[in-house]
Amino acid sequence: xxxxxxxxxxxxxxxxxxxxxxxxxxxxxxxxxxxxxxxxxxxxxxxxxxxxxxxxxxxxxxxxxxxxxxxxxxxxxxxxxxxxxxxxxxxxxxxxxxxxxxxxxxxxxxxxxxxxxxxxxxxxxxxxxxxxxxxxxxxxxxxxxxxxxxxxxxxxxxxxxxxxxxxxxxxxxxxxxxxxxxxxxxxxxxxxxxxxxxxxxxxxxxxxxxxxxxxxxxxxxxxxxxxxxxxxxxxxxxxxxxxxxxxxxxxxxxxxxxxxxxxxxxxxxxxxxxxxxxxxxxxxxxxxxxxxxxxxxxxxxxxxxxxxxxxxxxxxxxxxxxxxxxxxxxxxxxxxxxxxxxxxxxxxxxxxxxxxxxxxxxxxxxxxxxxxxxxxxxxxxxxxxxxxxxxxxxxxxxx
Amino acid sequence: xxxxxxxxxxxxxxxxxxxxxxxxxxxxxxxxxxxxxxxxxxxxxxxxxxxxxxxxxxxxxxxxxxxxxxxxxxxxxxxxxxxxxxxxxxxxxxxxxxxxxxxxxxxxxxxxxxxxxxxxxxxxxxxxxxxxxxxxxxxxxxxxxxxxxxxxxxxxxxxxxxxxxxxxxxxxxxxxxxxxxxxxxxxxxxxxxxxxxxxxxxxxxxxxxxxxxxxxxxxxxxxxxxxxxxxxxxxxxxxxxxxxxxxxxxxxxxxxxxxxxxxxxxxxxxxxxxxxxxxxxxxxxxxxxxxxxxxxxxxxxxxxxxxxxxxxxxxxxxxxxxxxxxxxxxxxxxxxxxxxxxxxxxxxxxxxxxxxxxxxxxxxxxxxxxxxxxxxxxxxxxxxxxxxxxxxxxxxxxxxxxxxxxxxxxxxxxxxxxxxxxxx
Numbered sequence: 001x002x003x004x005x006x007x008x009x010x011x012x013x014x015x016x017x018x019x020x021x022x023x024x025x026x027x028x029x030x031x032x033x034x035x036x037x038x039x040x041x042x043x044x045x046x047x048x049x050x051x052x053x054x055x056x057x058x059x060x061x062x063x064x065x066x067x068x069x070x071x072x073x074x075x076x077x078x079x080x081x082x083x084x085x086x087x088x089x090x091x092x093x094x095x096x097x098x099x100x101x102x103x104x105x106x107x108x109x110x111x112x113x114x115x116x117x118x119x120x121x122x123x124x125x126x127x128x129x130x131x132x133x134x135x136x137x138x139x140x141x142x143x144x145x146x147x148x149x150x151x152x153x154x155x156x157x158x159x160x161x162x163x164x165x166x167x168x169x170x171x172x173x174x175x176x177x178x179x180x181x182x183x184x185x186x187x188x189x190x191x192x193x194x195x196x197x198x199x200x201x202x203x204x205x206x207x208x209x210x211x212x213x214x215x216x217x218x219x220x221x222x223x224x225x226x227x228x229x230x231x232x233x234x235x236x237x238x239x240x241x242x243x244x245x246x247x248x249x250x251x252x253x254x255x256x257x258x259x260x261x262x263x264x265x266x267x268x269x270x271x272x273x274x275x276x277x278x279x280x281x282x283x284x285x286x287x288x289x290x291x292x293x294x295x296x297x298x299x300x301x302x303x304x305x306x307x308x309x310x311x312x313x314x315x316x317x318x319x320x321x322x323x324x325x326x327x328x329x330x331x332x333x334x335x336x337x338x339x340x341x342x343x344x345x346x347x348x349x350x351x352x353x354x355x356x357x358x359x360x361x362x363x364x365x366x367x368x369x370x371x372x373x374x375x376x377x378x379x380x381x382x383x384x385x386x387x388x389x390x391x392x393x394x395x396x397x398x399x
Numbered sequence: 400x401x402x403x404x405x406x407x408x409x410x411x412x413x414x415x416x417x418x419x420x421x422x423x424x425x426x427x428x429x430x431x432x433x434x435x436x437x438x439x440x441x442x443x444x445x446x447x448x449x450x451x452x453x454x455x456x457x458x459x460x461x462x463x464x465x466x467x468x469x470x471x472x473x474x475x476x477x478x479x480x481x482x483x484x485x486x487x488x489x490x491x492x493x494x495x496x497x498x499x500x501x502x503x504x505x506x507x508x509x510x511x512x513x514x515x516x517x518x519x520x521x522x523x524x525x526x527x528x529x530x531x532x533x534x535x536x537x538x539x540x541x542x543x544x545x546x547x548x549x550x551x552x553x554x555x556x557x558x559x560x561x562x563x564x565x566x567x568x569x570x571x572x573x574x575x576x577x578x579x580x581x582x583x584x585x586x587x588x589x590x591x592x593x594x595x596x597x598x599x600x601x602x603x604x605x606x607x608x609x610x611x612x613x614x615x616x617x618x619x620x621x622x623x624x625x626x627x628x629x630x631x632x633x634x635x636x637x638x639x640x641x642x643x644x645x646x647x648x649x650x651x652x653x654x655x656x657x658x659x660x661x662x663x664x665x666x667x668x669x670x671x672x673x674x675x676x677x678x679x680x681x682x683x684x685x686x687x688x689x690x691x692x693x694x695x696x697x698x699x700x701x702x703x704x705x706x707x708x709x710x711x712x713x714x715x716x717x718x719x720x721x722x723x724x725x726x727x728x729x730x731x732x733x734x735x736x737x738x739x740x741x742x743x744x745x746x747x748x749x750x751x752x753x754x755x756x757x758x759x760x761x762x763x764x765x766x767x768x769x770x771x772x773x774x775x776x777x778x779x780x781x782x783x784x785x786x787x788x789x790x791x792x793x794x795x796x797x798x799x800x801x802x803x804x805x806x807x808x809x810x811x812x813x814x815x816x817x818x819x820x821x822x823x
Contacts, residue, residue, distance in 0.1 A: 101784055126787065129508035129526070201663075206770070231520075237594075251687050254765050266664050380523060387786050388519040394778070395597040397770040 060089035061115040061316055067094035069280060073336030074118075076354070078324040085323075088316065099123060103132045103306055112308050115317045118167070121160045121300040122379055128163035129383075133304040134314070135162045141318055143326040145345035154327075158300055158342040160379050165303040165321055166342035168333065171365040171374070172210040173296035175263055175278040176270035178288040189295025189373075190218035192270065193242065195249055203259045203271030206252035208393035209382060210272060210297050213375060215242035217295060227381045236389060240396050252397070263289050275365050279338035283356060283363070293370040299377045300342065340366035455800075458793035461571035464563070467510045468497040472567040480561050480585040490560075491544040496537055502529035516788050517573070517582075518562045524553040561585045574794035598778065598795070605774040606802070608692060609757040615697045616704040616753050617746060623701075624708035624745070629717075646702040654766050657695040661686035661767075687769030695767045696757055703756060704749035711745030747814055755803055775799060 063079070065071045071092055079090045093114065095102060100123045106112050119127065127133035136142075138159055142151035152159060158166040176186055181198055191198050192214060204211050216226045216235065219242045229235030251268060253259055259273035260281040275296070281287050303325070305317045323329065330341035331349035338360060341347060350361050361367055365374075409417040433440075465472045470493035478486040501507040511525030531550045540546065547554040565583050566573060573583040580596040581588050590596070623642065627635050645653060660666045663682040671677045685691060715738065723733040761776035768774075775795060782792035810816070 098784055100787060104787070126512070129512055129522070131505050131509065252770055261658075262662075265659075265662065267662050384515065384520045384523045387516055387788065390781075390786065391595050391597065394781075395595050398597050398600055398773075 059087060060091060061313070061320065062091045062093050062113060063116045063118070063320075064093045064096050064099055064114050065118040066096045069276070069337055070339075073333050073339075074324075076336050077332035078320075078329055081329070082320060082323055086319075088320075100126060100132075103127060104130065106306075107132055107308065112306055114306055115309065115313055116320055117304050117306060118301060119304055121164055121166075121302065121377070122382060124164040124302065124304050125161040125379055125383055127304055127306075128161045132307060133163035134307045134309075136165055136305070138165070141322060143322055145327050145343065147345070149345065151325075154343045154345050156344065157376070158302075160300065163304050164300075165305075165325055166300055167302040167325060167330065168337075168339035169298050169300055169342055169366050170339045171275045171296040171298050172205070172272055173275045173278065173365065174270055174272050174292040174294075175259070175281065175289045176292055177263060177266060177268075178290055180266065180269040185290065186270065186292055187294060189214055189292065191292070192272075193218045193246055195246055198269055200269030201249055201251050201262075201267065202246065203251045203253050203262050203268045203273075205272060206254045206397070208389045209377075209386070211243060212236070212239045212389065212393070213297060214295060215239040218242065223375070226375075227378045230381070230389065231385065236392060240393070243396075263287065275363075276338050279363050283353075283358065291370075293365070294373050295375070296365055296370070296373075297375045297377055298365065301339070302342070334360050334364065338363040338365075340364040454789075454793050455797050456793075457790050458574050458797050459570045459572070460790070461566065461573070462569050463510055463513045464567045465569055467501050467506045468494065468563075468567070470494075471497045471563070475560070475564045475567065478560070478564065480564050483557065485544075485555065485557060486560055488542065488544050491547055491554075492537075495532065495535060495540075495543040495547065498525075498529055498532045499535055499537065502532045507532075512787075514562055514566060516786075516791070517566055518558065520553065521559070521562065524551055524559065527551055528554070571790075574790040575798075577791050578794040578798055598775070601773070601775040601778060602798070602802075604689075604771075605758050605776070608689060608772070608774070609754055611693055612696050612700065612757045613750050613754045615693065616700055617750065619697065620701055620704040620708055620749065621742075621746075624705050624712055627705070627709045628712035628715075642702055642705050645698070650699065650762060651766075653699055654695055654763050657691070657698070657767060658686060661691060661694065686767050687772070689768070689772040691767040691769065692764045692772035692774075695763050696760060699763060700753045700756055703752045707748035707752065708742065708745035711748070712742050715741045743814075747810070751807070751810065754806070758799065758803065 063074075065074055071094060075092065079092070082088065083090055096118050099117050099119050103114070103117065106114070117133075124133060128135070138152045138155065139150045142155075142165065144150060145154045155166050158169070160166075174189060174192065176191070176198075178185065180200055184197070186194075186198060192202055192204070212230055213226055216229060216239050217223065219238060221229060221238075230239065251258075251262060251271075253262075253271070253273070256274050256277050259268070259271035260277050262268045262271055263281060264285070264287050270292070275291070278289065278291055282289050282291070303321050305314065305321065309317060325343075327343055327345045328349065330343050330346040331351070333339070334341055334346075334350045335352065335354040341350065347364075347366065350364060352358060353360055362369065365371065411417050411420045471490065474490040474493040475486065478490055498507060501510065507525050507529040508522070511522040514521035514525070528547065528551050535543075535546070553559050561584070565585055571583070572588075576583055576588050577591075578598055580591045580599050582591055623638070627638055627642070629635075630638065658665070662668070663684065665686075667685065668677075668682045672679055672682065677683065685694070719737050719741070720733050723737045724730070728736065758774070759776055761774060761780050764772055764774045765777055765780075768777075776799075779792050779795050779799075782788045782795070807816075
C-alpha cells in the first residue's frame with residue numbers, strides 16, 4: 001500500500017515538473033519555478049511524513065488481558081514504560097476470559113489479530129496442546145535475574161507448560177465478615193463446612209475446581225492424597241458427599257466480583273474468590289472483612305504468544321514479553337495489585353502500594369505468613385479430569 | 400397503446416405479444432429488486448447462515464481421529480472390541496507409526512483432547528506417550544505392544560482401545576447421544592451413569608421456565624399495553640417512555656439491580672421485615688433459584704411482549720366496543736367476545752418473541768439462577784468457552800434450534816402464523 005502510494009506520488013511529481021518547466025520556459029519567470037519547487041518539496045515532505053506516520057502506526061500491538069484493576073496494573077508496570085522506551089503503541093483488548101475459544105476461531109479463520117495474550121495456566125496448557133500457542137525457550141527468550149540466574153531457575157516450578165510465560169501468582173482463598181463470626185474468627189479453611197460454629201450462607205465457585213479439593217481436605221484426607229483420590233469415582237463421590245452437607249447454605253458464584261458484593265451486603269458470612277478481589281474489598285473499600293489464607297489454592301496467570309504470527313510481529317511480541325517479565329517489571333506490578341510476582345528475584349523487591357501507600361508484602365498470597373497451608377493447582381490433573389468431574393459436579397448441583 | 404389482431408393474442412406497439420412483454424417487464428422488475436436486496440442477502444448469507452450451518456455441522460463431524468491416526472483406524476477394523484482381549488501387534492505397530500508422525504507434527508495433543516471428552520485421562524496418555532514415541536525406531540523395533548504398555552500402562556487397558564475404535568468414524572452420532580445423556584459404546588448407545596445425567600433435565604427445565612416466563616409476561620403486559628393504546632396521547636407517551644427506559648439500559652445492569660432487590664439482605668426482604676410481615680430469621684429466598692430467574696427474565700423480556708401487543712391494540716377501533724355495549728353487552732362480555740379476540744395476534748407475536756428469546760438466554764440465569772435456575776444455554780456456553788467441546792455444544796444448539804422450529808410449526812398449525820402481527 002505504502003509503496004504504491006509513493007510510486008504514484010513520484011509519478012505525479014514528474015508530471016508536475018515537466019508541465020511546470022514548460023510553463024516556466026514559456027513565461028521565463030524564475031520565481032514561479034522556485035515557488036513550484038517549494039510546493040513540490042512540501043508535497044514530498046508531507047508525503048514522506050504520512051509515509052513515516054503510516055509505518056509508525058503499524059508499530060502497534062494488541063495485548064489481551066482481563067480488564068479492571070488487573071489491566072491497570074499491567075498498564076502502569078509494563079505498557080507505559082514499554083511504549084516510552086520503544087514508541088510501540090499497545091492496544092489493550094479485554095477478552096482474556098474467552099481467549100481460548102477466540103484464538104481457536106481466529107486460527108480456523110486464518111486471521112490472527114492478537115500479539116500477546118494473558119491467560120491462566122490451565123488454558124495456557126490447553127492452547128499449547130492444541131498447537132495454538134508458541135513454544136517458549138524460557139532461558140533464551142526471557143531475561144535473566146539481575147544476579148545472572150537463568151529465567152528457568154528464577155521462575156522455577158511456575159513454568160508449568162512449554163508455552164507459558166509466568167507472570168503472577170494469585171489464589172482462590174476465603175474472606176469472612178468480622179461482624180458475623182462471633183468472638184472466634186475462623187482460622188481453618190474447614191470453617192466453610194462448619195455451619196454450627198459459623199451459621200449463615202457461604203459463597204462458593206459454581207464449579208468443581210477448588211471446591212472438590214477443599215471438601216476432601218476437610219473430610220480428613222491428607223493433602224498429598226487429594227488429587228490421586230479425585231481420580232477415582234469413590235473419591236469424587238466422597239468430595240460431593242462432603243459438599244452435600246452444606247449444599248443448602250451455599251450461594252454459587254460464577255463471576256469473581258460476586259463474593260465481594262455478597263460479603264459487602266452481609267448476604268454471606270464467608271466466601272471464596274480471588275485474593276486480589278478481597279484485597280480491594282478490605283483495603284480500598286474498607287469493608288469489615290478479613291482474609292482466611294488457610295488452604296488457599298495457588299493459580300498462575302501469564303503470557304502466551306499465539307502461533308502463526310508473522311516473523312516481525314512475533315519478534316516484537318517476544319521483545320515485549322522479555323521486557324514485561326524481567327525482575328523489576330514483575331515487582332513493579334505488585335505496587336498496583338495484590339498478586340505475587342512469579343520470579344523469586346522479584347519477591348525481594350515488592351514495595352508499597354502506589355496509591356494506598358501500604359506495604360504490599362503481607363498481602364501477597366506467597367508471603368510466608370500467608371502460605372503455611374497451600375496448594376498449587378494441579379494442572380495436569382485438571383486437564384485430564386475437568387470434563388468428567390465438572391459434568392458430575394453440575395449434575396450434582398442440579399439435583 | 401396496443402391493438403388486437405383478430406385471431407392472435409394481444410400485441411404491444413412494437414409487435415411483441417403483450418403477455419410476453421409483460422412477463423419481461425415483470426422479470427426485469429424482479430431482477431432489479433433482487434439486485435437491490437442482494438447486498439443484504441449476501442451479508443446475511445455470509446455472516447449468519449453460513450456460520451450457523453458450519454457450526455451445526457460440527458455436531459456430527461469427527462474426522463480428527465481418522466486424520467491423525469489413519470493406519471490405526473484401519474488396523475482396528477479387524478479387532479473385535481467386544482472380545483475382551485487387547486488388539487494384536489499389528490494395531491500397536493500401526494499406532495506407534497501414527498503416533499510418531501503425529502508427535503513430530505505436534506498433532507497428538509489434539510487427538511488426545513478429543514478423546515478425553517469421552518474418557519478421562521486420554522489427554523495425558525497421548526501427551527506422555529508421544530514424548531517417548533519420537534525416539535522410537537520404526538524399522539528396527541519389533542514389539543510395539545510391549546513397548547507401548549511399558550511406556551504407559553494405559554495401553555494395556557481395553558477401555559482405551561474401545562474408546563479409540565468407537566470414536567474413529569469420520570461422522571459420529573456421539574455428540575447427539577451425549578446431548579440426551581447417552582453415550583456411544585462398543586456395544587451400541589447406552590445411558591450415561593445416573594450421576595452424570597444432566598442435559599435432559601436442563602432441556603426440560605429450560606422449556607418449562609421459558610413457558611412460565613412467557614405466561615407471566617402476557618399477564619403483566621396485557622393491562623399495560625391496553626393502557627398505552629387507550630390513554631390520551633400525553634399520558635400514553637409518558638408510559639411508553641417508562642416501558643422503553645429499561646429496554647435501553649444494559650442487560651447486566653438490570654440483572655445486577657435485581658440481585659440488590661431480591662437477595663436476603665436486599666430491598667424487598669428489608670421492607671417486609673420492617674413492615675413486620677416476615678420474621679428476621681425467615682427472610683425469603685427470592686434469588687439464586689428458579690424464582691429469581693423467572694422474576695428477572697420476565698422483567699427483562701417485558702418490552703418484547705408489550706410492544707407487539709400495543710401495536711395490535713392500537714389498531715382495534717374503539718367503536719366496536721361501544722357498538723357491543725350499545726347492543727346490550729356487559730363490560731366483561733364486550734371485552735371477552737369483542738376486544739380480546741382482536742388482540743390475540745399481538746399476544747401471539749409477543750409470546751413467540753419472548754419464548755424464543757428466553758430459551759436462548761444464558762447471562763441472566765447464570766447470574767440470578769443459582770444451581771436450579773440455569774438453562775441449557777448455560778451448558779452450551781460452558782462447552783464453547785470452558786471445556787471447548789464444540790461438537791457437543793453444536794449438538795445441543797441444533798436440538799434447541801429444532802425444538803424452536805417444531806414449536807413454531809405447531810404454533811402455525813394451531814393458531815396460524817397469519818394471525819401474528821408485529822405492527823398495526
